[in-house]
Each structure stands twice: as C-alpha cells, then as structure tokens.
Amino acid sequence: MGRLIYGFNVSVDGYINDAHGSIDWSEPSDELHQYWNDFERDTALTFYGRKLYDLMSAYWPTADEDPDAPPLIVDYARVWCGMPKVVFSHTLESVDWNSRLERGDPVEVVTKLKAETEGQLEVAGATLAAPIVAAGLVDEFRLVVAPTIVGGGTPFLPTLPSWISLRLLENRTFPGGTVLLRYEASRA
Template sequence: MRKIVVHMGVSLDGFFEGPDRDISWHTMDDEMHAFINAYLATTSAFLFGRVTHELMADFWPAADQDPEVSGPMPEFAGIYRRIPRIVFSRTLEQDEWATSVHCEVDPEHIRSLQQQPGGDMTVGGADLIDAFRRHDLIDEYRLFVNPVLLGRGRPLFGPGDAPADLELVDSRRFGNGVVMLHHARRRG
C-alpha cells in the first residue's frame, strides 16, 4: 500500500511561512537537494494544495532549461515533470501542470489511490495537510527543520482533533544545519 507522507520544511518554532508568506529563510544546498531528489524520485504522486501547486508550477517545469540552475536542481525539474501532480482546490479548474484537480479531499478516493501500485505520495501545503490529518490519512512525516526561529508566521500544523502517536524512523543532519526528522504513525 502506498503511504501518504508530509514532506515539508519548517522553522524550529513550527512555521512553514514567515510573515507575508515569506519562505526565503528555507535553507537548501546541493547535499540536501540530492537527498530530497533521491527520495522523491521513488514517489508516485505529489498531492498539492493550489498555492503550493502554483509556486511549484511557476518554476519547476522548465527549471532545467535555465542556465543559472545547477547542481541537483535540473534533476528535480525532470522528477517534477514525470510524477503526477494531484491538486486540491476550490478555485482552480485545471491547468497544464495539474494531472488532476479535485475540489475537496475525499477519504475514500485517497484510500483507493493508496491501494494502487507505486511509491509513496507526498502531500504539501498547510491547508491540505490539515484536511488529510482530519481524515486520518497521513502515514508519515518528513519534516526538514531549518535552524531559524521566526516568532510568527503561518504554522504548519493547526489544532488537531486527536493526538497522533508517532515513532521516529530516521533523522539526518545536513551540512547547512537543517535536520530532517522522519516519523511514522503508530496505528492499531
């Protein structure tokens, strides 16, 4: 069964965006990007909210054509184009970089996607993550904790209905100071 994995960067104090939607504090270097590419190349779908989808679609489809782009970034452009992108939005009808668009999270549809063959499906976007959490659809969390305290901004996780018991599966410190924490849900 395919797992649904949150794959996001956060500040040490739990924000994924700073004030005014600022994400310039997210730290990325070639080592970390190569690590992320190696994992994402094994996945079978990106599950995005509209805002995350639009941010990704504005840059990645043609990033490998830009002579300024180097290191592992051109490789990710190919990964991005190859992996289906399922977008959840009440306002977006369709666009060329969305494989499919759904107006809401239907737990039965998501569970049927999980039954299909293939690698993990990564979910990105705070609102979408909250919806998946409400429906108890998240199997794992891969959070890339940046060495910064923002003090304010938009938290990755809103209040939840029930606690989720997690187990640390892996952790990794990158040379840029980011620490990846990989947790799995304990079920049953």
C-alpha cells in the same frame, strides 16, 4: 496500498513559512536539495493544494532551461514535471505537467487513491495536509527543521482533536545545522 508521507522544511517553531509567506529562511544546502530530489523521484503520486501548486508550477517547468541552472535544479525540474500530481482546487480551470485537477473532498479522494496506488505518496502543502492529517491518513511525517525561529506563519501541523503517537524512523543532520526527523504514525 500506498504509504502517505507529509514532509516539509519547517522552522524550529513549526512553521513552513513566515508571517509574510516567505520561505527564504529555508534555503536548502546541496545535500538537502539532493535528498528532496531523490524523495520526489521515488514518489508515485503527490497531492497538491492550489497555492503550493501555483508556486511550484510558476518556476519548475522551465527551471531546467536556464543555461546557468545547477545540475540539482535541472534534475528537480525534470523530476517535478514528470511526477504524477493531483491538484485540489475549486478555482483553477486546468493543470499541466502530468497533473490532474480534483475538486472533491481531499480526505475522500486521498483515501481512495491511497488504497489504489502502490508505493510512496506525498501530501504537499500545509492547508491541504490539515484535514488529511486530522483524518489519520498520514503514515509518515518528515520534518526538515531549519535552524531558524520565524515567530509565526503557516504551521506545519493543524490543531488536532487528539494527539498522534509517533515512532522515530530516522534523524539526520545536513550542512548548516538543518535536521531531518522522520516519524512513523503509530496506529493503536
């Protein structure tokens, strides 16, 4: 059985983007970028919603072709293209870069694939994560808190029917004051 992780860069007030959809405030340091590169390299399967997949697939498949791209970008581009992905969408006709299209219920599909897949799994995107978090399928939360308050936008976590107890696994500070908080969901 796989271990499902939900992680994202978030503002101090808990948003993954601002009210205009911008993530410019969350520019990672090289050390943080390397952290995410290594995280993705160790991921057996990532679940994407359509919006985040569109954003990622618009840049990463050709990012390594830029002669001025730094090694961190080249590395992430290659990791991202090769990483197995399941993309949930009712509007996309096809997906590329080691991805498969899924139109089923995210909670049902993630439950099934989590049981069938060994290793680290990732849910990427707050909209997709919302029902998965609410269903109690996430084993670990990774919040990379940027020292910025954005005042609104897309929340990292959905409104929940009840609270989720967490146990701190790790905290780490990156350059610029960004802090990683890793929590394991406590199952009663």
